Amino acid sequence: MIVAIGCAAAFSLGVYAVLTRRDVIAILAGAELMLGAANVQLVAFALSRGGDGAVVSSFALIVLVIAAAEAAVGMALVVTAYRRTRRTLVDEFGEVSG
Amino acid sequence: MMPLWFVLVAPIAVALVIAAAGRGPVRYTRWLALVGPVAAAWAGAERLADAGRETGVAAEAVSWFVTQTGSIDVGASADPIASIMLVVVGVVASMVVVFSFGYMAEDASQPRYFALLSAFTAAMTGLVLSTSLVGLFIAWELVGACSYLLIGFWFTKPSAARAAVKAFLVTRVGDVGLLFALALLWRETGTLVTADVLAAVPTLAPATITTAALLLFVGAAGKSAQFPLHVWLPDAMEGPTPVSALIHAATMVAAGVFLLARTWPLFEASETARLVVLIIGTVTALGAATIAVPQTDIKRVLAYSTISQLGFMFAALGAGAWVAAFFHLVTHAAFKSLLFLASGSVIHGSGTQDLREMGGLGRAMPVTAATWAVGVAALAGLPPLAGFFSKDAVLDAVWVHAPVAGAALFIASALTAFYSFRATRLAFSGTFRGAGHPHESPLVMKVPLVVLAVLAATLGAGSWWFAELLGGHAGLAIPIAVASTIIAGLSAVAGWALYKTGPAADDRLAGALGGLWRAAAGAYGIDALVMRGAAASERGAATASERFDTRLVDGLVRGIAWLARRVGREFNELQSGESQLYAALVGAGAVLLASLALWLGR
Amino acid sequence: MTFLWGLLWGLAAVMFIAGGAVIGVWWERKVAARIQMRLGPQQLGPAGVLQMIADVPKLLFKEDIVPDNADKPIFRYAPMAVFAPIAMSVAVIPFWAGWAPLDSTVGMVFYLAFPSIGVLGILLSAWSSHNTLATIGGMRAAAQMVSYEVPRSLAVLSVIVLAGSLQPTEVMDAWQWWWIPLTFVGFVVYFIASIAEMNRGPFDLPEAESELVAGYFSDYSGFRWAIFMMGEYGALISASLFGAAVFLGGYRWLPGVAGLAVFLVLAMVLITAVMWIKWTFPRLRQDQLMTFCWTVLTPLAIVQLVVAGVVALWL
């Protein structure tokens, strides 16, 4: 119960960050919040349902690695975009939308 | 035994080969066009030789598609009727093809021409052989399509293009009737295999039978140019003359008769339908015969003659004598295709279609003149030529059945003899009135004429065999035969004698007959009437559908477009390129949907 | 309970490191003085030991300057974040047969993972100084440390593969003398990468006095500066201990207390070697630093890992 509600709270805080931050990097930070919360919830739920610890851990590990890869690519995009446009606010990427 | 599939497939393949080979090798590939007709004639003859032992055997039948209420089968079989038709189609078509070698020799579009002829042969044999009404309908439409393409063969001529369209549209009216008939029969019997449908006739309500029969007759009337759907046939003469011989004299127009013969049990079960067929047939026979008299175009004379003779056949059908009608079909195919080919030869040799510009051709083209004479005599019903026997059978049947109609047909046959000999005298006697030097046609054109002339002269002898094969009554009704011979002979003499003076006789006759002559010359204005009526109804329908289209359909479309634009403009605001707004919408949507799912799934 | 023990050992480690750092400074000075003929650490007291006693009060009593423009709370506590992870990492080093302060089942990864938190501390302190030179230094440090973590981890991985365990004590149990020649390349990679990790020369670009005026800690003074120094020496000690243990066999050479002594001597040798290198080699350029990491050390570490893997398979 505590874990579920806590993770839900952290997750929705991440949602809020993604929705309100203007800064792409901060938006990525919000996404990290959601990923982390979801991962904890995943492990907690699996264990409370009698899941095999090793399987759960391996699964969560894979999630973790993929999320890290996503963050790396995201950062690369941000830095490149910044180099080209000197901007990192989502509002300012208007021209990207065409 | 020639397999039926070969008869069907070979002409199609040949058509493709000829069309694909193109103009260069057409001198050789055009001979391939003979494959289909010869195969058809061969197959039909073989089966006729076996007649009585193998009848109505489905050679190949497959379920085309299966529905909940039944399956639609298509197949091919050759019963005696079909076999006879195969022979007729095959012989006439092969003669026409050979004739065309000469007639079309100068034409640049020969590959198209011979490919179409071959395709037509395939369609016609398909129509004849089909075991189901669906297959028949498909072939029926293919025949119509080939006819359209051949009438409009010289499509650069506006009149030819118009005639093709007219023929296509008018016969389409009949085809709708046929389609309705098929729908009705499908609903009532659950099958469209011809034999099954006919076997189910006794179980049907009389009204249903009458309706189905009349609808079938509408289809047949369209294809066979019966009043008032005959208007396309005279115009169809815009096509090459051999095509007229093949399609518009011998085979396609006979398809209506064939259809009624094929579905005869339906008509046998319906007195009303037969009466309608009799009336229409008689009116057509008499009317077309009168129209044929004042025509000055040799092909139009033959065209109205064809309509008239088809009216004879339908009158016989209406009188219940389908065997007589079918026999007349066969003999008519022989002598009318002969006449058309001979007229083709005349046109080829004299360079004109106008009777008033001919004359004296008998000396210039003796073979043509001799064969034409045989054909004319057969058409007029002079003994002992083929036409005599078949027309006698028709007159006998109709006279016995309905004397009024019989009398009308006697008049019609008198007129037939009259206009036949009028045309003969105008064309072949006297001196040449046109320009240039008429000359005899080459050998390839003369051979078919001779063959067909022999057939036209001798087919009458087949009368007994024919009756035996199809189960009609044999023999000659002597009083009728004598009467009709006398009438035809007198009329023929009258026509011959009256036109001693050439075209001037027309003026005298016109003066004597007054308005009647002019009316007949103008085909009683039926053409204009029909076309105007059709045009009016068409325009009404067009206007209605145009209104429907602009108001409702376009309105709907425009309304949707307006709505889409409006909605788009409203939502334009949303698509600002702000990814976070999208994310917010996705989030809101997810929450809404999930809560909805939770609320509903409770 | 694990937590409490961890906490306790962490505290002990802090003391250990702090003490070690002070000694290390003295020792370095001795080494440096020996090499560069400096006189202070040689002559102040017996063998110059009083130098370190003079150093400590000097640092503690210096004025604690916090720049006006700095983000003060972070400026104040960021150094702790540099030092603490290094102190924590000492907890998993196996000192004795079957004993480490925190004998975690994932100790090897723990050791590699926690110092990377220190990078965060460096970046934060650099950022909070609000000083261009500090920021550049911090970013250099971060780039350097994050990069050199890769070959370092790969090098350690070869030992992990050979031992088949992530638990330091088990690794030590499994250790064989012939691992030294087998993992020699890995050890060298580990050693060099560790020097880069602790931002010591010749990899001390982030604090290059001549360019960046001491880099990320240029605004620090007094004991906060001392914490950075402790962090640096702590990293030096920790890395030397860990390398001495898992690569060189640590206490396995001799039984009992003698083993521990051997272990510490080995670590001392490594520490001295690091100092020797610092005072001998010139500083690298930034691009040379990165190129060296990614084109020399990382491939070498991977080759080492493959060799170790093949041998582990063959065992």
Add this chain to the structure above:
Amino acid sequence: MSANDLALAVTVTVMVAGAAGTVLTSDVPRLVISLGTFLLGVAAAFLVMGSPLLAVSQVFVYVGGVLVLVLFALMMVRRSGDEKPKVATRHDLGAAVIALGVFVLLAAVLGPVAADPTPVVTAPNEVGAILLGPSLVAFELVGVLLLAALLAVLVIVKGGEDS
């Protein structure tokens, strides 16, 4: 409340506090510290739930990797003069409602069904056995994904330099 529950409650509280800080602060270092707090909370939660490997990996990958990356990127693009750089935010009621909706939904759905876990201590070799056994394909795919990400980053950054 058992010690385990207490430990869970503490870690979760740390997580939520870190998350809240990440969302609310507009100051770059504090944002990073908050995010670090959250990530360490996650690692602690993994540890409490009996998976030290996950905890250490979390620290290794996120705190030492991703977080440094975030801070690095922030420093790189927010290095503006004297003025204190802020992380721009547009607090918004609609977003708050949506986030609240997500929270209510998740809590309402997961709260009743997800009891707090009793820790299952997992040895790293077991995880390794799973990863290299039944989940080998997934493991290899992750490897491929990481390689792809590496290449993608290289391409992206190089592409930025070229033009």
